[in-house]
Amino acid sequence: MKIEFVLNYKPQIIEVDLARRLLDILREDFGLTGVKEGCGEGECGACVVLMDGKAVNSCLVPAGNIIGKSIVTLESFKKTERYKMIESCFLEAGSVQCGFCTPGIVMATESLLNENPNPTEKEIKEGLSGNLCRCTGYNMIFKGIHQAAERGKGLW
Amino acid sequence: MRESISKPIQRVDGSAKISGEAKYIGDMHFENMLFAKTLRSSRVKAKIKSIIKPELPEGYFIVDKDDVPGFNRMRTVVSDHPLFAEDNVEYIGQPILLVVGPERETIYDIITHISIVYDDLEPLYTLEEAEAKSTVFTDYHYDKGEPDKAFAVAVTIIEDEYHTGYQEHVYLEPQGMAAEYRDDTMFVYGSMQCPFYAEGALTEALGWDAKRIRVIQTVTGGAFGGKEEFPSLTACQVAVAALKTKRPVTLIYDRDEDIICSTKRHPSIVRYKAALNQNNDVIALDVDVLLDAGAYNGLSPVVLQRAIFSVTGVYNYLHLKVRGRNFMTNNVPSGAYRGFGAPQTIFGTEMLMHNIALKIGVDPLDYKMRHMLRRGDPTCMGGKIRDIVKLPEIITRVTEMSDYRNKVQNNVKYKGIGASLFLHGCGFTGNGEQTIQGKIILKKSGENVILKVSSTEMGQGAETVLRKIVAYSLDLPIEKVLCEAADTGLVPDSGPTVASRTTMIVGGLLRQACLELKDRWDEAEEFEVSRSYKHPDFLNWDNDTFQGDAYPVYSWGANVAEVEIDPVTYEINVKKISAVYDVGMPIDETTLRGQMQGGIVQGVGWATIEVMTTDKGKLIQKNLTDYKVPTSMDIPKIDCEFVSNPYEFGPFGAKCAGELPFVGAPPAVVAAVSNALNVPIYSIPITPEDLMEMDSHEN
Numbered sequence: 001m002k003i004e005f006v007l008n009y010k011p012q013i014i015e016v017d018l019a020r021r022l023l024d025i026l027r028e029d030f031g032l033t034g035v036k037e038g039c040g041e042g043e044c045g046a047c048v049v050l051m052d053g054k055a056v057n058s059c060l061v062p063a064g065n066i067i068g069k070s071i072v073t074l075e076s077f078k079k080t081e082r083y084k085m086i087e088s089c090f091l092e093a094g095s096v097q098c099g100f101c102t103p104g105i106v107m108a109t110e111s112l113l114n115e116n117p118n119p120t121e122k123e124i125k126e127g128l129s130g131n132l133c134r135c136t137g138y139n140m141i142f143k144g145i146h147q148a149a150e151r152g153k154g155l156w
Numbered sequence: 157m158r159e160s161i162s163k164p165i166q167r168v169d170g171s172a173k174i175s176g177e178a179k180y181i182g183d184m185h186f187e188n189m190l191f192a193k194t195l196r197s198s199r200v201k202a203k204i205k206s207i208i209k210p211e212l213p214e215g216y217f218i219v220d221k222d223d224v225p226g227f228n229r230m231r232t233v234v235s236d237h238p239l240f241a242e243d244n245v246e247y248i249g250q251p252i253l254l255v256v257g258p259e260r261e262t263i264y265d266i267i268t269h270i271s272i273v274y275d276d277l278e279p280l281y282t283l284e285e286a287e288a289k290s291t292v293f294t295d296y297h298y299d300k301g302e303p304d305k306a307f308a309v310a311v312t313i314i315e316d317e318y319h320t321g322y323q324e325h326v327y328l329e330p331q332g333m334a335a336e337y338r339d340d341t342m343f344v345y346g347s348m349q350c351p352f353y354a355e356g357a358l359t360e361a362l363g364w365d366a367k368r369i370r371v372i373q374t375v376t377g378g379a380f381g382g383k384e385e386f387p388s389l390t391a392c393q394v395a396v397a398a399l400k401t402k403r404p405v406t407l408i409y410d411r412d413e414d415i416i417c418s419t420k421r422h423p424s425i426v427r428y429k430a431a432l433n434q435n436n437d438v439i440a441l442d443v444d445v446l447l448d449a450g451a452y453n454g455l456s457p458v459v460l461q462r463a464i465f466s467v468t469g470v471y472n473y474l475h476l477k478v479r480g481r482n483f484m485t486n487n488v489p490s491g492a493y494r495g496f497g498a499p500q501t502i503f504g505t506e507m508l509m510h511n512i513a514l515k516i517g518v519d520p521l522d523y524k525m526r527h528m529l530r531r532g533d534p535t536c537m538g539g540k541i542r543d544i545v546k547l548p549e550i551i552t553r554v555t556e557m558s559d560y561r562n563k564v565q566n567n568v569k570y571k572g573i574g575a576s577l578f579l580h581g582c583g584f585t586g587n588g589e590q591t592i593q594g595k596i597i598l599k600k601s602g603e604n605v606i607l608k609v610s611s612t613e614m615g616q617g618a619e620t621v622l623r624k625i626v627a628y629s630l631d632l633p634i635e636k637v638l639c640e641a642a643d644t645g646l647v648p649d650s651g652p653t654v655a656s657r658t659t660m661i662v663g664g665l666l667r668q669a670c671l672e673l674k675d676r677w678d679e680a681e682e683f684e685v686s687r688s689y690k691h692p693d694f695l696n697w698d699n700d701t702f703q704g705d706a707y708p709v710y711s712w713g714a715n716v717a718e719v720e721i722d723p724v725t726y727e728i729n730v731k732k733i734s735a736v737y738d739v740g741m742p743i744d745e746t747t748l749r750g751q752m753q754g755g756i757v758q759g760v761g762w763a764t765i766e767v768m769t770t771d772k773g774k775l776i777q778k779n780l781t782d783y784k785v786p787t788s789m790d791i792p793k794i795d796c797e798f799v800s801n802p803y804e805f806g807p808f809g810a811k812c813a814g815e816l817p818f819v820g821a822p823p824a825v826v827a828a829v830s831n832a833l834n835v836p837i838y839s840i841p842i843t844p845e846d847l848m849e850m851d852s853h854e855n
Contacts, residue, residue, distance in 0.1 A: 027183075033176070033179070033182075033183035034175070034176020034177070035176075036176075036180070036182075036328075036329070036377075037182065037330075038328045038329070038330070038411065039411040039779070039780045040410055040411055040412075041411070041779060041780065041781060043779070043780035043781055044328060044411075044780060046328055074175065074176040075176065078175045078176070083175075086174070087171065087174045087175070090170070090174055091166045091167065091170045091171065091174070092166065093746075094164070094167070094746040094747065094749060094750045096167060096170050096173050096174055097378075097615035097616065097617065097750055097754065098173075098327070098328065098329065098376065098377045098378040098379075098614060098615025099169070099172075099173025099174070099178055099375070099377065099615065100180065100327075100328035100329040100377030100378060101328045102173050102174055102176075103174075103176040106174060106176075124788075125788045125789055126788075126789070128787075128788040129787055129788050129789050131788070132326070132328065132780070132785060132787060133328070134325070134326050134327060134328055134378050134380070134754070134758070134785065135328075135378055135615045135616075135750070135754045136750055136753060136754050137753035137754040137755075137756060137757030137758075137786075137791060137794065138753075138757070138786075138788045138791050139753050139791065139793075139794055140746075140749070140750055140753060141788075142788070
């Protein structure tokens, strides 16, 4: 079936099986490999993208649910000042190790700070509760997000 | 004078990972690529009577044991795991064949139409059954002093038994491998720790010379030991498929599949008999270590070695009798996982000391301190502790950071505090380094230096740390120090990226080569300097008797954990971990802190929420919904410090680091839980159900 949606601010019309996962549409049909598959069941958050500004696990979103929606992936978000702030704070805080969870965590961070530009530590923890990281033990990611919020005042 | 090497720099691979540009194996596309999916055993133990295959559509293939041109076994320490099942299957999830083709939907459809006729055989489900039936793969012994005499004169003998469970690595990137046969060479790409292990396995599976094989590590999304030996299996499978189909073949696991069939931390039983003198000090230990190796032995003998060489922890027991056995069961094979056998025995010994202290009514930390190793003491294998043991300083600091002394005396029910003391032997066990003879090359190329090593970056920061060692040694900016790809066609075999050996051993070789390169810098625009590992003369090891220096040096640490137990649900809330480590010298404090924080959280997970069990050979926890790893909501506050204790033979004084934090966290957490409820604990993971039962029993 033909569906219309907006991907990284560009309107798209695609022929797709409505049950096809958004994750596969992004990775396979559009080559957006910044979106990662870590579990395929909504537990790990490696495939997080923004749908109408909210973080969603793209492995759980069937094509039928994106009709008329706006999807933003890291490939587009990385061109923004907000991204640059997150990147520099993550680098400094040691928020990245193997990097497989990182794209999802960057998108979850954007979603969190967009809703709440001054999150408390507890709110940062809650904001990341859908993203698994097995390398860092999380504390150094919290620090990166906290720094981004502090230094990026006015960006969100 | 430059700043201290410990001062953090930004990771060299950070930006590519944050931006999503880093290409993992699942992100790579090969022209004319085919997909592969594995058909696995659904039986615990059975004879395969026949395999009924449907007619295949054009362009689809079945790849099985008959397609393997060489030896149908995965090469590792014991090469017993078939690449594709032959007459029998020995565990649920054992690979039987691959279905390969251009469309995944069609591949799944073909798989559902293949029927396998099995003749079920009598399986062994548990370690206890395996012990009763004596299905021993490996049986090791060693003694120290005169244990029999010591037990004969003991005032008290205490017997305890400790159990630990499975642990799944949950590297965020599942296993993945691809192979491409072109120019009479097999190119294998994938997520892995040890490209030369895969190369070695491929030479046997294909029956080819290594010159016709290139193994190239792709960006690796976490490993923790789970991508040590296991990728050798998938590397051989995809290579055989690429050879048959003459097209590139890629095999990427789903998470569920990865959990079902990949290696895990060995479940263990460790039995102790401790001989106490009139002062209640332990004068002798009799230890019996049992590991569940699963259906194939594979790497397990070496895991067992580290397990039994770590049984004494940081303590100097005069007399020892140690036995270790790997048992065959019909469970998924166990394998390498951060700590490599040491976490099981360090946990047992730490809890034994804790529980003896409770029995005799002294503070567990004070009791442990009465037994600590000092410089000059013999190790449990008759080697020697050559360097200063800074445990007293470490303990002073960690008790200050946590206010341990005060809190342990004002014990309130449901709130607990506990301490662990631990060490980790640096580098390969026994004569491993001598056998491997790791080699490195440094190439001067104009103003740049190119580092050629087979050590892999899997998230731990190896590339940053190794480049930093070279940059600092040559007084160059890090941008001028480049790293060749971990490609067996381009780099020498520096040994596998395992055993916390990379910084100390490979970094040490690079540092030596830098000294020569610096002297010869003006000789030419382009030249190479190489170094191979030489075992220091003062170290002796006999691998038959297990006598001598099993490790050249040790890293040390102490943790204090603070927990709160929910009085209604008995959930364990780990509030804080205070940690102090001696890893010689930090090469990069941020990278090192990342290792420590991550290792602690994995250890907390193993001790508490990471429950993985089998029922009649079938894993109960098959996905990340069932198998819980710590999330951002589950983690403690972590305070972490380092004491400096430079090691003469490590680069800039560095020793081992990556596994050490994992070893230390579980016994500290369990000691704290024991303290909170005033009960001894003998088994991990500790579930709320167990705690509730223990507490009601206590009341």
